Amino acid sequence: MSTRITYREAVREALREALAADPRVFLMGEDVGRYGGCFAVSKGLLEEFGEERIRDTPLAESGFVGAGIGAALGGMRPIVEIMTGNFSLLALDQIINTAATLCHMSGGQFHVPLVIRMGTGAGRQLAAQHSHSFEGWYAHVPGIRIAVPATIDDARGMLRAALASPDPVLIFEPISLYNMEGEVTEAASAVRLEGAAIRRPGRDLSVITSGASLWKCLEAADALASEGVEAEVIDLRMLRPLDDAMLLESLARTHRALVVDEGWRSVGLAAEVGMRLVEQGFYELDAPVARVCTAEVPIPYPRHLEEAALPSAPVIAEAARRLVGHAK
Amino acid sequence: MRSEFRLPALGADMEHAVLVEWRVRPGDRVARGDVVAAVETDKGVIDLECFETGEVCELVASPGTRVDVGGVLALLEVEASAGPIAAARAPAPSSRPVEPSAIASATAAPPRAAAGRVRVSPAARARAHDLGIALEGIAGTGAGGAIELADVEAAAPPAAAATAPAESPAAPRDPVAAMRAAIASAMARSKREIPHYYLTLAMNLDPALAWLERHNASVEPAGRLLYPALVLKAVALAASEVPGFNGHFREGRFEPAAAVHVGVAIALRGGGLIAPAILDAAGKPLDVLMSEFRDLVSRARTARLRSSELTSPTITVTSLGDVGVEAVLPVIHPPQVAMVGAGSVLQRPWVADGAIVARPVMTLALAADHRVSDGRSGAQFLDRIRQKLGAPEAL
Amino acid sequence: MNREELKAVLVELLTGVAPDVDPAALLPGVDFRDQFDFDSMDTLNFAIAMHQSLGVNVPETDYAKLASLDKCVAYLELRQG
Structure with missing residues (x-):
């Protein structure tokens, strides 16, 4: 029900x-x-x-x-x-x-x-x-x-x-x-207080995210699917502890990872996730780990600037295309 | 300084070649551009030019063996200043007429870091190790020429990697199928990566043909011209004048070429296609261009092309004029950014001074890369070709 | 030069122009274009070869008369008178 x-x-x-x-x-x-x-x-x-x-x-x-x-x-x-x-x-x-x-x-x-x-x-x-x-x-x-x-x-x-x-x-x-x-x-x-979740399975790259960005990643994955790129979208759910096992298991299948985070890039969550993939999954990587994060500015008030500062589905999709070598 | 003479990639889709013969022996002096060996590739037997000047020390590969792209063929003793990295980093050929070795080495071998390290993804490295494949010589298709997992898997011998060394020169080989595969790879890449746009323009070829007829009637057969030579020259001149069509698109940006090396699509009688270049076509008089064109066609059909001719085209022209088709909309050969197709010259109604008259009409088509140029400049480019063909005496 | 000698020379010139052509399979009455996919470049090379070895300068307007082996022989016999 x-x-x-x-x-x-x-x-x-x-x-x-x-x-x-x-x-x-x-x-x-x-x-x-x-x-x-x-x-x-x-x-x-x-x-x-x-x-x-x-x-x-x-x-x-x-x-x-x-x-x-x-x-x-x-x-x-x-x-x-x-x-x-x-x-x-x-x-x-x-x-x-x-x-x-x-x-x-x-x-x-x-x-x-x-x-x-x-x-x-x-x-x-x-x-x-x-x-x-x-x-x-x-x-x-x-x-x-x-x-x-x-x-x-x-x-x-x-x-x-x-x-x-x-x-x-x-x-x-x-x-x-x-x-x-x-x-x-x-x-x-x-619901348990541990573990990440695969919100959409895919074979070509792992898109790792959390929170509101999940929905932007899923939208990007839809766009990519129409071009023949199957993105696996992973919702971290828990930022501490991180579910390293699931991330690595996904990476072992896709060999490419894109981390999407609404936080800023520098010294951020995306850096931590990316580094764990490199530390533990180096030999699975077929391309450098990529990140899409919020622009390094205080979040602007005007709507168009706020939207421009945040990760968006088109930007995520483009980063994914570059990662799999299908850049437009 | 000791230098390794490695097998260059004679085109983006080449992965290996069989060494046919050496043209030099240990102790011989060689200069840049000298033909030192012949190798058999999917495109036929190619004369391989040396990139450096020096002395041959040792012939590493022996005739009959298969060598991967980037594999060492010979060891040379060269002057210190002319190292292979310096040559590979050399800018695109300048307007000096022919510098085959510089052109060849500009696209040779997988890109390396200054330390000579091949870019390989960790996953590709691990897979190559598992398969027992040497990374040297695998052509990388990733960013910056990086070797990725798929490249390693493509380089793996089909099926049983563990058994029977596929390098055996006795292994049966179907050259037509191999060329077909090479064309398939390049064309699929083109349509995958290049956003083509197309423009066509029908033009009255009467002035050009009339001029050609007068010219040909006045000379012996060896001095006669074919109209495709006029088209080649017109395209080369237009490409040198209208920017955005002559050069290569690499790593996300357009690199214009200084000289115009026009690739000529040549159909082979056994099937297949090859598009070697006439170097610096814009700077050559018509009679020289024509004799090089004749020479190129005959060597392409007997599979004796030189490595620089295959790697250097900056724009390509195809003509299906003998077959009667109205127009040909070409598929750009990556990493080039434009290709011109010339249809047959057909008698068609043409309006001249308000009256309908019969004229020899040729349809020119341009396929261009929309990442680099737009329709308006494409139209200007086509129109420039028409202007050139309309004044054949100036070609 | 009699007809057979002429034919032999022409076949040799032909294979010089297009080494991928098999002389044994040549049909004298059929156009080169239909047999061997001859194009204008091949025709020009053939005319050049004829000029160089037989001394016959075939004007461009006569190229159509060189379309097959039989036509070549007839044309050359006419030219030689």
């Missing part, structure tokens, strides 16, 4: 299910209660679960993330919403110096079962201070797991898996996908 809903509704359903299933779970963040969430994800939850469990916070990311860590240490299962990835930088100290380290520093005595959800990425004309993609930065840090749900099923299922983790999990929800419609399938109830 399947239902057609938006990505936003899938996340809301996941929150509702978690709140209903476990009294230790509560949601905390800016405007999550009376306003219903900046992106309307938590709309209606205040009325349904009350002020104790749907808590509006001051505009103080470091403070409320710290409160979440304390609650997790105290036995609760907090879900902290940070409006955008840009704002999460105000809570970096709490996330990296505290949440990510306590298990290690306590010799395994203290776990921090905290889930932080945040909006990420561009595409909604929210300009440079609300549109950046920092999931690759967080994936640098040991002690936390980084999840990027790109599909309706993952939006619906990843929260449950994250709440089951004894350690901090950051879920990056691409804000450009909130209005995307799709079906929730039975697979949503079996």
